[in-house]
Amino acid sequence: MGKLSNPQKTIETIKKYQFSFQKKFGQNFLIDEHVIHKIIRGAQVTKEDFVLEIGPGIGTMTQYLAEEAREVAAVEIDRKLIPILGETLSAYDNVTVINEDILKVDIAALAMEKNGGKPIKVVANLPYYITTPIIMGLFESHVPIDNITVMVQKEVADRMKVGPGSKDYGALSLAVQYYAEPYLVANVPANCFIPRPNVDSAVIRLTRHEKPVVDVDNEGLLFNMIRASFNQRRKTLQNGLKNSDLISASKEAIMDSIREAGLPETVRGEALTLEEFARLANILHRKMNEK
Secondary structure, eight states, X not given: OOOTTSHHHHHHHHHHTTOXXXXXXXXXXXXXXXHHHHHHHHTTOOXXXXXXXXXXXXXXXXXXXXXHSSEEEEEXXXXXXXXXXXXXXXXXXXXXXXXXXXXXXXXXXXXXXXXXXXXXXXXXXXOHHHHHHHHHHHHHTTOOEEEEEEEEEXXXXXXXXXXXXXXXXXXHHXXXXXXXXXXXXXXXXXXXXXXXXXXXXXXXXXXXXXXXXXXXXXXXXXXXXXXXXXXXXXXXXXXXXXXXTTOOSOHHHHHHHHHHTTOOTTXXXXXXXXXXXXXXXXXXXXXXXXX
């Protein structure tokens, strides 16, 4: 079986199996070898690594991962792709294909079985509408992960890596940066895929922090504050928090906390760094628990 990064080979394979693309699975297959090499270098895959690939499609990236990694588990939700993967990956004895929804896979158990519980590397090409929930789910579940290298819509990659003062800065920026260090690996134009998506894409690597970059007493409160602040971007921080169902603190406690954190009363959430949000969350948490 030849390499699927050759567009002709991809088209032949699709025709042979009379495969029809499913919009709900966000199926756009990569056909650019240069981009594939960038992704694998970006993911820092070595012969020591167990790699979890989410959304292998017809196995284009999987072929290259199998050559670079010790072992690969490829999780594919579309059962119609399983016989195709059986053929395209037949030359590799270090790949396991799992026909399942990634949200139902016990990744911690997989990491234990395949990697002795040590942190794994994740490479993913997912439908863009579910990319963020899956990435956040991986981080929030605290499964052992070294890094996640993922293809996303370009504007989502921009949002993940920016800081305060940009229109792209928001709840996603803060949530990602709480757990990981984002690094833009490559911009990927639409003509690198079959079929061509309607948007430009980017590959971003999220390297998990070994220990949290901020100390928070209540992680749930921190994230609720961040969501409340950006749900109504045009409001001041104190009004955003006061009007939110996510925050059960009194108006007085909110105002006192903002003052104690050394922030102006008119500040908006979009002006705060992660460190400032964490400090404010800790002060508010203390005030909410004062008798």
